[in-house]
Amino acid sequence: MRSIVIIGGGIAGAATALAAAKAGLSPVVFEAHPASGEDIGAFLTLAPNGFAALRELGVADAVAAAAFPMTELSVLARTGEVVASRPTSDSFTLRRAELCRVLQTEAIGRGIPLHHGKRLVTVREDEDGVTAEFADGESVRGDLLVGADGLRSAVRGLLDDSVVPRYAGQRVFYGHTAKAAPSEPGRMVMVRGSSVAFGYTVSPARETYWFGRTHGDELSPAEMAAPGWRDHLVELLRDDATPAAEIVAATAEPLLVTNTWDLPAVPRWRTGRVVLVGDAAHAASPATGQGASMAVEDAIVLAKALRDTANPLEVYERLRRPRAEANVAASARMTAGATDTVPRVGSARRPADGAVERMLAWDAVLED
Template sequence: MGRLLVIGGGAAGTAAALALHKAGFEVTVFEAHPDAAEDIGAFLTLASNGMRALAQIDAAPAVTALGFPLTGMRMLDASGTERASRPLGEAEDPVLRFRCLRRGDLNVALQAEAARRGIPIRHGARLVSVHEGPDSVTAHFADGRTATGDLLIGADGLNSTVRHSIAPTARPRYAGEQVFYGRTADAPRLAADGLITFVRGRTVAFGHTASPAGETFWFARVAGDPLSPEEFANGTPARRRDLLLALLREDATPAAGIVAATAGDLLVTNATELPGGMRWRSARCLLIGDAAHAASPATGQGASMALEDAVVLAKSLRDAPDLDTALTTYETLRRPRVEHNITVSGDISRGTHARPPAPAPRPGDEDLIRLLEWDRSLTDAR
């Protein structure tokens, strides 16, 4: 196989490029934004499975240089009473510890690592259409340029242009919650380093952690109707903070004080998900990451699942005898796991815990370790 085109320079696309490059493929990344700092105000947590995927493509050092590790969690109820505490993920391994960092910083670090390895990244390349031929696929960009390759990988997120060409009727749907994100340097430190606290309030699910430098990162999930486009356009951080504070003050927890100490660094979004069973591929196009399996953020697995995608895709293309077999292998291995995450995360967001009548099996921890291990063929891993 010759040239691979990756549409989207976020975590999913850039990690896929790193993995494909390691597997020996020629790959170019096309990113619509003019720079790498998309979503600079939001933060995320990479779980141990995501960090393991990064380690397999030699990208863990670039990420562990950012943010801070999380080694434990605790759960509070609405009265502020601690109900549970435990280690978080593979806390004993410094490389595999959960990591809290800003989304924009993750994008910048992965793109810098790609550039260091000689992988081209074309910024300002906004995809408008895809044309598939019998022997190649061509991407058409808004500035009139085109690029042709053997396979086009759509890592262009929730509102994917590539997905529209593969599954034009598939639409993101509201998952039942508004999600707030904020950070502040003015809140008091409430726990030891490396600890994330979850609060199960009467009407709000809240979480917070603090960096070693004293900056508090927090999120809040609020069930209710989705915010309208007009509310997004006209809302201000102060107005959103006041609405959230009114709910948080119903509980005797630190949450209201943390939010009250937050000034302008506050974002809100509607939790969304993609329906299970939608098409991920055509003959020469494949969706990965949020473009294929966006889930509500309740499980905190979106970025980590995308990093898993990158490794499994590269290994599928490396180990399979032809493109169709590779894409079939990839989908067979990934769909049960990521669609299980969509279901579980959606259940949490909607306050339900029902399972599908016949839930598909998904790889467990040991299966996932074997699957991600770079030097193990996919035949051996299954």
């Protein structure tokens, strides 16, 4: 399998293209959106395992240049008291769209074709290859098709249309303000609030990025787009003696408002010539902060399996499914829990014997 058709040009798709090219394969990326940067409001903190994976792809420096390092994690009680603090390393904060932009730029710079405005309609697979057909009437043929098209994956729907994303029970709000919160740059502060799970960090430019998670019913698109969410959050945060209410009050509307979704089980990750990566296979709610990192790990393991093994899709699923599904389950537990549950910023749980490190190390050979 040398020619790789990748559906989806986001983090998972761009990382998969970079990994496939590094493995000596020929990837081509097709993205449904007409331009990059769709999720312009959200930011993420890339955990150490994700940054280590990007280092294996040779793009860690480019990502770090677009981000700022997180050097400390602190936890505040609702009284404002610091109840926990620890240093962090190899963690970086940036906008989700900026990470996507960097990975796409790196892919294009390495000669990987990336086509926008290509919405998948159907996939036809036979013993000699796989064909993707798009809404504009064009088609492309390859040896393998990778579904990297996210939570509502068209590729996954073609494999098994019974898998439906599940509302995980929380709304998430993202905001940004030029007013600096009372914190040093590079410090991630998690707030154990009375009714909102809140986190914020300050950039070197003294801008504050924040998120808030609240329990509630699923919001309709019209409700998410409605004004007034800032005042709603301020009211929820007002009784806590933390900077959270002031940070939200200083943020211009509209806020980015989203529902949390996950995929508790995806029975079918692959066929003979089609395979899923990233959120298309194992979307988790954002509580663990591991979505981007899991996607980059998928990319490396799939590329190495294609490079090293006779049964690459079987090997990829065997290695990735347990770790990815453990993250989905952990994130679901945190999302369902009380608002004082604090996301653990850092590496996803890893076996003590270093199996994950060997799985991701580019020079370590995978076996069937």
